[in-house]
Amino acid sequence: xxxxxxxxxxxxxxxxxVLLASAVLGTLWLFREQQQSQRWVVHTLxxxxxxxxxxxxxxxxxxxxRGYLITRDPEYQRPYIxxxxxxxxxxxxxxxxxxxxxxxxxxxDRLADLAQRRVARLDIGVGRAKDLxxxxxxxxxxxxxxxxxxxxxxxxAEMLSAESQLLDQRIATVQxxxxxxxxxxxxxxxxxxxxAWFATRNARERATAAITAGEALETANARLMExxxxxxxxxxxxxxxxxxxxVGQLTGGIAHDFNNMLAIVIGSLDMAKRRMAKDPRKAxxxxxxxxxxxxxxxxxxxxLLAFSRQQPLAPQALDANKLVGGxxxxxxxxxxxxxxxxxxxxxxxxxxxxxxxxxxxxLVNLCVNGRDAMPEGxxxxxxxxxxxxxxxxxxxxxxxxxxQYVMVSVTDTGIGMPADVIERAFDPFFTTKGxxxxxxxxxxxxxxxxKQSGGHVKIYSExxxxxxxxxxxxxxxxxxxxxxxxxxxxxLPRAKSGETVLVVEDEERVRQLSxxxxxxxxxxxxxxxxxxxxxxxxxxxPRIDLLFTDVVMPEMNGRQLAxxxxxxxxxxxxxxxTGYTRNSIVHxxxxxxxxxxxxxxxxxxxxxxxxxxxxxxxx
Numbered sequence: 072x073x074x075x076x077x078x079x080x081x082x083x084x085x086x087x088x089v090l091l092a093s094a095v096l097g098t099l100w101l102f103r104e105q106q107q108s109q110r111w112v113v114h115t116l117x118x119x120x121x122x123x124x125x126x127x128x129x130x131x132x133x134x135x136x137r138g139y140l141i142t143r144d145p146e147y148q149r150p151y152i153x154x155x156x157x158x159x160x161x162x163x164x165x166x167x168x169x170x171x172x173x174x175x176x177x178x179x180d181r182l183a184d185l186a187q188r189r190v191a192r193l194d195i196g197v198g199r200a201k202d203l204x205x206x207x208x209x210x211x212x213x214x215x216x217x218x219x220x221x222x223x224x225x226x227x228a229e230m231l232s233a234e235s236q237l238l239d240q241r242i243a244t245v246q247x248x249x250x251x252x253x254x255x256x257x258x259x260x261x262x263x264x265x266x267a268w269f270a271t272r273n274a275r276e277r278a279t280a281a282i283t284a285g286e287a288l289e290t291a292n293a294r295l296m297e298x299x300x301x302x303x304x305x306x307x308x309x310x311x312x313x314x315x316x317x318v319g320q321l322t323g324g325i326a327h328d329f330n331n332m333l334a335i336v337i338g339s340l341d342m343a344k345r346r347m348a349k350d351p352r353k354a355x356x357x358x359x360x361x362x363x364x365x366x367x368x369x370x371x372x373x374x375l376l377a378f379s380r381q382q383p384l385a386p387q388a389l390d391a392n393k394l395v396g397g398x399x400x401x402x403x404x405x406x407x408x409x410x411x412x413x414x415x416x417x418x419x420x421x422x423x424x425x426x427x428x429x430x431x432x433x434l435v436n437l438c439v440n441g442r443d444a445m446p447e448g449x450x451x452x453x454x455x456x457x458x459x460x461x462x463x464x465x466x467x468x469x470x471x472x473x474x475q476y477v478m479v480s481v482t483d484t485g486i487g488m489p490a491d492v493i494e495r496a497f498d499p500f501f502t503t504k505g506x507x508x509x510x511x512x513x514x515x516x517x518x519x520x521x522k523q524s525g526g527h528v529k530i531y532s533e534x535x536x537x538x539x540x541x542x543x544x545x546x547x548x549x550x551x552x553x554x555x556x557x558x559x560x561x562x563l564p565r566a567k568s569g570e571t572v573l574v575v576e577d578e579e580r581v582r583q584l585s586x587x588x589x590x591x592x593x594x595x596x597x598x599x600x601x602x603x604x605x606x607x608x609x610x611x612x613p614r615i616d617l618l619f620t621d622v623v624m625p626e627m628n629g630r631q632l633a634x635x636x637x638x639x640x641x642x643x644x645x646x647x648x649t650g651y652t653r654n655s656i657v658h659x660x661x662x663x664x665x666x667x668x669x670x671x672x673x674x675x676x677x678x679x680x681x682x683x684x685x686x687x688x689x690x
Contacts, residue, residue, distance in 0.1 A: 086266055093259065094255075094256070094259035094263075097255050097259070098252065098255065104248055105248040105249060105252065108241055108244045108245045108248055111241045111244075112238065112241045112242055114168065115234055115237050115238040115241060116238070118165070118168045118169065118175075118234050119234050119235070121164055121168055122165065122227050122230055122231050122234070123227075123231075124157070124161045125158065125162060125165060125182070125186070125227065126223075126227045127154075128154045128157045128158035128161055129154065129158065129186055129189065129190075129220065131150045131151070131154030131157075132150070132154030132155050132158065132190060132193055133154075133189075133220060134150060134151075135148060135151025135152070135153075136151045136193045136197055138150075140197075148197070155190055158186060158190065162179075162182075162186065165179060166179055174233070175234075178226055178229060178230050181226055182230070185219055185222050185223045186223055189219040189220055189223060278304065282296070282297055282300055386424050386425050386426050386524060387424070387425075387427060388422040388424055388547035389422060389423060389425065389427050389430075390420065390422060391420060391423050391430075391455050391477055391479055391544070392416045392420050392455055394427060395414055395416065395434070395453055395455065395479070396414070398431060398434060399412070399414060401435075402435070402438050402453075405439065405442070406439070406442040407442065409445075409447075409448035410441075410448055410449055410450070410451050411448075411449070411450045411451070412450075412452075413450070413452050413453075414452070414453045414454070415452060415453070415454040415455070416454075416455050417455045417456045417457060419457070420455055420456075420457060420477060421457050421475065421477050421546045422477075422546070422549065423477035423479075423544040423545065423547060424524075424525075424544070424545045424546070425524055425526075425544050425545070426524065429520050430479075430544075432516075432520075433516070433517045433520055433521070433542065434453065434479070434481065436514070436516065437481040437517065437540050438453075438481060440514070441481055441483030441485060442483075443485075444483050444485025444487075444537075444538060445483055445484060445485040449483060449485055449537075450483070450484045451483050452480075452481070452482045452483075453479070453480070453481055453482075454480045454482065455478065455480075456478045456480075457475070457476075457478070457546075458475075458476050458477075458478040458543065459474070459475050459476070460472075460527065460543060468527065468529075470522060471527045472525070474545075474546070475546040476526065476527070477543075477545075477546055478541055478542065478543055478544075479542045480539055480541040480542065481539070482537060482539040483537050483538055484536070484537040485537055485538060486534065486535065487533050487536050487537055487538055488530070488532040488534065488538055489534055493530050496514050497514050497515050497517075497518040514540075517540070517542075521542055521544070524544065524545065525545045526542060526543050526544045527542075528541065528542055528543070529541045563592065563675065563679040563680075564592075564679050564680055564682075565593045565679070566592055566593035566594040566595075569614065570594055570595065570616045571596070571597065571612065571614050571615050571617075572589050572594045572595070572596050572597075572615075572616065572618075572619055572682065573596075573597050573599070573605060573608055573609065573615045573617070573618050573619065573620075574586050574589065574596060574597070574598040574599075574619050574620075575600075575601075575605040575618065575619070575621060575624070575629070575632065576598070576600070576620070576621045576624075577600055577601065577625060578621075581621075581671075582600060585598075585678070586598050588675055588678055589678070589682070591675070592675075592678075592679050592682070594682070597612055601624070601625065601626055602620075602624055602625075602627045602631070602635075605618075605620070605632060605636070606632070606635060606636065609636050609639050609640055609643070610639055615640065615643065616644065616686055617643075617644050617645070617646060617682060617685060617686050618632075618633060618636055618643055618644070618645045618646070619646045619648065620645065620646075620647060620648070621648055622647050622649035629647050633647075644667075644685050644686060644688070645667065645685075646668070646669060646681060646685045647666060647668045648668070648669045648670070648671055648673070649670070649671060667681070667684075667685045667688075669681045
């Protein structure tokens with residue numbers, strides 16, 4: 072029986088993996104089919120537009136000919152001549168679009184014959200008019216020109232009707248595939264739920280069998296074992312409930328926020344596309360909205376990486392007093408005039424070993440939280456100090472290493488937090504703010520960043536009195552470094568004469584965007600989609616000042632490419648980029664000391680500044 076239960080558990084595990092693989096592959100296949108159907112819809116719309124263009128060409132030619140016949144004014148020949156020229160091109164373009172439809176091709180050939188015959192009749196009229204031998208009404212008495220034009224219109228109408236039917240069918244196909252995708256995902260979800268239920272029942276049966284076997288061996292000992300097993304099961308269930316609650320809250324929050332941001336991006340781009348020709352200003356405003364939505368999505372991704380301690384950090388020795396002082400004006404503008412802002416900076420403050428940009432973001436997050444906790448106004452204080460966390464404190468706080476730290480605290484005189492809220496304050500997507508007023512990722516980002524940096528964070532709060540968040544940052548034994556700032560759009564660093572950048576990126580659209588951006592900044596750019604192609608360019612190009620490469624690629628990763636490139640061209644400078652780092656350039660959450668890195672997604676200003684910084688850096 073025990074072996075049977077174990078076999079059932081193994082079978083359930085195998086089925087689970089099969090379900091997961093099926094869900095992913097099925098979703099990808101259906102999504103690809105839906106994209107293909109959408110492309111066919113666009114193809115049909117283009118065909119209809121081209122048919123209308125052919126009709127317009129014929130009408131322009133006919134109108135111009137009639138105007139010339141009536142007035143003998145050569146100016147009226149212009150639409151006639153231009154209509155003829157466009158007609159030839161538009162008919163060929165239409166034929167290319169209809170290459171997949173034999174029935175429509177036959178109608179096209181009939182239309183092309185009618186159009187050519189109609190144009191020939193128009194040419195006869197124009198020729199006679201030039202020879203002064205044209206008689207008004209001769210064409211009408213002959214009964215040729217108008218029937219040809221009527222037949223052309225009828226053929227075009229027939230083709231438009233056929234394309235409309237195709238459009239309806241293809242739109243129905245897109246809708247059906249969207250429905251199939253939804254049904255497929257629901258079925259996979261139901262199957263997964265049933266499998267989880269079966270696995271849970273199977274696990275309980277095995278636990279019961281183990282307890283029964285223990286009771287059969289020794290009654291007294293079985294009682295103790297049963298009590299221990301029950302306590303352990305309850306604790307495991309509680310831990311599992313907390314874990315599942317956190318996972319559910321995390322996934323639900325991610326789905327909610329990303330759906331909101333995708334709605335902004337997709338909707339704004341759709342509106343921009345519709346407004347592009349009619350109202351460019353409104354189209355530009357829609358594009359700006361899409362950019363804001365994309366930037367919010369990038370910020371959400373960065374916060375999730377920070378919470379999971381997966382973000383690449385570039386720590387340096389810095390003076391926290393100078394950093395806080397430099398941010399004071401920004402923070403005053405951020406928190407508003409109703410909040411009194413002050414700093415208490417310790418003399419002789421030790422340098423802290425920390426990522427400056429992430430620390431700035433952390434302080435902004437904490438100050439915004441403090442401001443929101445004081446709706447009627449109050450006082451916000453940033454304080455720095457040298458401190459020591461001893462063994463006693465470390466014993467009562469997980470992940471704390473005893474030693475010397477630089478303390479940076481943010482204190483507000485707001486509404487404060489009760490103990491149960493403090494316990495959940497660092498949970499992702501947990502927030503006490505109203506709907507739409509907070510993502511619930513600010514404090515979780517702070518927690519992940521400080522922990523990844525080897526520090527410690529602690530909240531002290533009392534309802535009605537206020538809150539203090541203390542950051543304990545690792546002390547650096549040495550001098551602090553100068554913190555550099557990112558350039559703004561108005562003063563982007565640009566290329567110097569002849570500077571060349573090699574861009575290596577396996578994703579074509581991302582590569583093209585990087586190439587266009589660098590060329591906009593004045594750089595000469597060569598690019599490759601694979602590391603091996605990049606190595607060929609390194610061998611053949613006379614000058615390359617910088618290798619700008621993705622990290623995760625087929626054939627070899629970015630670090631391996633850089634090493635081979637250095638063997639071919641010693642001293643070549645390298646700038647890495649990726650959306651998610653692996654251990655090729657990041658170890659223990661920190662960038663290797665010889666690495667220059669730019670995280671995706673990046674702005675033009677960030678790329679311009681980083682490229683200029685790496686090229687100008689001393690070898």
